[in-house]
Amino acid sequence: MSVNELFDVIFRWVHLIAGIMWVGNSMLFNWLDRNLEKRGHELGKLSQGKIFMVHSGAFYEAEKMLLEPGAMPKNLYWFKWQNGITWISGICLFIVVYYMNNAAYLVDPSRHGTSPIVGITMSVSALFVGWIVYDALWRILGELRPRLATALSIAMLFGAAFAFSQFFSGRGAYLQTGVLMGTIMTGNVWFTIVPSQHELIDATTTGRPQDPLISLRAKQRSIHNNYLTFPLLFIMVSSHFPAANQSYLNWAILIVVMIGGAGVRHFMNIRYRGDGVQLPTPKWLAPAFVMAGIAAFGLFVGTRVTAPAQARFDGPVSFARVQEILATRCTMCHSAKPSDAVFKSAPLGVMFDTPAQIQVMAPKIRYRVFELQNMPFNNQTQITSQERAELARWIDDGARTE
Ligand code: HEC
Numbered sequence: 192m193s194v195n196e197l198f199d200v201i202f203r204w205v206h207l208i209a210g211i212m213w214v215g216n217s218m219l220f221n222w223l224d225r226n227l228e229k230r231g232h233e234l235g236k237l238s239q240g241k242i243f244m245v246h247s248g249a250f251y252e253a254e255k256m257l258l259e260p261g262a263m264p265k266n267l268y269w270f271k272w273q274n275g276i277t278w279i280s281g282i283c284l285f286i287v288v289y290y291m292n293n294a295a296y297l298v299d300p301s302r303h304g305t306s307p308i309v310g311i312t313m314s315v316s317a318l319f320v321g322w323i324v325y326d327a328l329w330r331i332l333g334e335l336r337p338r339l340a341t342a343l344s345i346a347m348l349f350g351a352a353f354a355f356s357q358f359f360s361g362r363g364a365y366l367q368t369g370v371l372m373g374t375i376m377t378g379n380v381w382f383t384i385v386p387s388q389h390e391l392i393d394a395t396t397t398g399r400p401q402d403p404l405i406s407l408r409a410k411q412r413s414i415h416n417n418y419l420t421f422p423l424l425f426i427m428v429s430s431h432f433p434a435a436n437q438s439y440l441n442w443a444i445l446i447v448v449m450i451g452g453a454g455v456r457h458f459m460n461i462r463y464r465g466d467g468v469q470l471p472t473p474k475w476l477a478p479a480f481v482m483a484g485i486a487a488f489g490l491f492v493g494t495r496v497t498a499p500a501q502a503r504f505d506g507p508v509s510f511a512r513v514q515e516i517l518a519t520r521c522t523m524c525h526s527a528k529p530s531d532a533v534f535k536s537a538p539l540g541v542m543f544d545t546p547a548q549i550q551v552m553a554p555k556i557r558y559r560v561f562e563l564q565n566m567p568f569n570n571q572t573q574i575t576s577q578e579r580a581e582l583a584r585w586i587d588d589g590a591r592t593e
Contacts, residue, residue, distance in 0.1 A: 237257040321374065
């Protein structure tokens with residue numbers, strides 16, 4: 192394992208653990224908030240409701256409340272490092288995978304001539320600019336015209352996904368969109384939500400009312416984070432799905448999936464009406480399924496409309512010819528000892544050194560080389576369309592190795 196891969200594993204692992212803790216906390220608190228009971232309990236005047244739960248062998252009673260001036264408890268728990276570590280490890284992982292190795296996963300020289308350094312500069316600037324524009328928009332319009340700010344934010348997010356798909360490789364565009372969303376969510380936590388908690392503590396300690404503007408802002412930003420979660424989780428696993436991220440409509444597919452994912456979240460949110468009341472199951476589950484269906488439709492159909500009809504190759508293709516094509520176009524990466532400058536071990540363990548290895552991968556070779564045309568990687572080895580068609584012909588004729 193190379194040093195680069197080792198860092199990949201470490202940051203990915205940490206990122207996953209911290210991300211589960213962050214998202215898990217935020218979902219639990221969101222759920223608590225929506226299920227608070229005000230009726231049927233003796234509540235103090237500063238109480239906002241309470242809830243009983245059973246877990247770990249006993250009952251829990253949680254109450255949401257404000258505190259009397261000066262009544263600050265000795266131990267007060269904060270939830271910010273789950274987010275902080277998720278973001279830091281995510282950025283490190285993004286650097287290791289997408290910026291290092293000559294930005295091979297970020298830029299796609301076969302689509303546009305962006306050099307690694309230009310690609311990385313654009314990627315980093317987009318994160319800063321994205322946060323600054325979003326934050327300014329909500330500072331200016333958040334209180335007065337929240338609907339307009341919402342519409343503009345969504346339009347800008349989709350616009351960014353489209354723009355990234357024009358500059359970066361398919362995978363890179365998806366991840367860049369995800370890192371932008373994660374950065375905005377983290378900015379929301381550290382620059383709006385945590386400061387509003389400080390303000391709450393200050394106000395409680397000194398016995399003055401809270402600044403309502405600060406808490407309104409924090410509320411808005413946490414709703415944004417709530418809706419971004421499901422789309423972002425899809426992007427985190429999206430590099431497993433080259434059919435989606437390398438499609439020439441990759442941006443449109445991503446937008447449809449984001450709408451579906453945020454939609455599912457929405458109907459999960461509105462399910463709970465407080466005081467133990469829930470919407471009847473069909474009223475939230477059915478629309479949630481429709482939203483999930485939209486996402487699935489985008490993936491299933493969006494990835495199909497893409498591939499323009501390929502020219503076929505007539506006549507038989509010998510296995511010797513197939514080996515020749517693979518040796519000139521593929522084995523610099525896909526072999527036990529790759530000669531490629533970036534890929535030092537066979538990508539995904541896929542090797543074409545022996546007839547058996549080739550035969551077992553035949554369906555995937557056809558899919559990636561002929562249907563999707565996204566192998567060879569960024570077409571670095573300049574395969575011709577006739578060679579693509581020859582590989583497909585051999586596979587369609589039964590992928591025989593004798
Ligand atoms: C420059 C290096 C490079 C070259 C050349 C290359 N590949 Fe790949 N290949 C990769 C990388 C990286 C991946 C993993 C990322 C991905 O799936 O896009 C991959 C993945 C694949 C997969 C997916 C395996 C799976 O389990 O999903 C197939 C199939 C494949 N390559 C076939 C080929 C064929 C056939 C050729 C030659 C026509 C080729 N590759 C040339 C780098 C390369």
